[in-house]
Amino acid sequence: MKEPITLGDVLSARKTISGHVIHTPLRPSASLTDRIGSPVWLKCEQHQYTGSFKLRGAANAVLKLSPEQKQKGVVGVSTGNYGRALAYAARNAGVRAVICMSELVPKNKVDGIRAQGAEICISGTSQDEAQKEVDRLVAEQGMTMLPPFDHADIIAGQGTLGLEVLEQLPEANTLLVPLSGGGLLAGVALTAKSINPAIRVVGISMERGCAMITSLQEGKPTAVKELPTLADSLGGGIGENNQYTFDMCADLADDFVLVNEAQIADGIRAAYHDDQQVIEGSGAVGIAALRAGLIDNPGTTVVLTTGCNIDMSLHKRIIGGEDVDLMAE
Ligand SMILES: *Cc1c(COP(=O)(O)O)cnc(C)c1O
Secondary structure (H helix, E strand, O other): OOOOOOHHHHHHHHHHHEOOEOOOOEEEOHHHHHHHOOOEEEEEHHHOHHHEOHHHHHHHHHHOOOHHHHHHOEEEEOOOHHHHHHHHHHHHOOOOEEEEEOOOOOHHHHHHHHHOOOEEEEOOOOHHHHHHHHHHHHHHHOOEEOOOOOOHHHHHHHHHHHHHHHHHOOOOOEEEEEOOOOHHHHHHHHHHHHHOOOOEEEEEEEOOOOHHHHHHHHOOOOOOOOOOOOOHHHOOOOOOOOOOHHHHHHHHOOEEEEEOHHHHHHHHHHHHHHHOOOOOHHHHHHHHHHHOOOOOOOOOEEEEEOEOOOOHHHHHHHHOOOOOOHHHO
């Protein structure tokens, strides 16, 4: 049976990755505070190395490999930010990395991963098809597969974000957490609730293809169709044989909220015009949910703004007020 992940694992992850990640700022949002009527803060992981929080888990997992595993290299499948983070973490540790991804991944993200020094392999139109390529590299070359969310070291690494938030703002009442595979929510909720059991953790996803919320409703891991969305980093399934994140999200999240494409665009726009932040759609879902009035009684709220990796020409269209619908393009 697998060992449960504990606060101790998160504390040890923090030691492991210290010096490899940025302790990101927690920034007050005057405009959201005015609008909501209670204090709202942004935990700015868009300023993390590689442009997203994913480096926390990836760095922890790579640094914890045995010398033999490091010598054979790591392989991952990714919608973008995780690939970038794994590539960066591997290069820093002197480890070979191969990143496999589907054709749906936007070009700016592919280029970003290549720029971190990883080898890229593109195959198929879903993460599951890219996964087959990963399995081949593991079988044929003895490389270690590090999955993007369903892994104890990844979850513990993401949990370090929760530690930082509670140290920066111990009085936080509500955490708004973008949700895809659930590694972030699992790590952050485990950590935050170990320190303050009364804290409320809300998982936020897009209406277009949210695998975790659908799976929780169905009571088991359930595949959903991947659709073009402004929250592209939240796409993908949770894995048929999910080990950790399905149960942890079921146990630890207090609520789940879905936002539509117009609300996500509104979140991106508000982050830019009101808070001077470039935030990708997936990182803006918390702002979107708050602005759309979807969070009841938020109290003192921390919005995890998780990444900045958006195609800048798309960003420009959105902040210029265009009604972007990626499904129609
Ligand atoms: C991956 C990602 C998430 C969601 O993380 P999970 O652990 O898969 O739930 C949220 N925001 C951004 C920017 C991401 O890249």
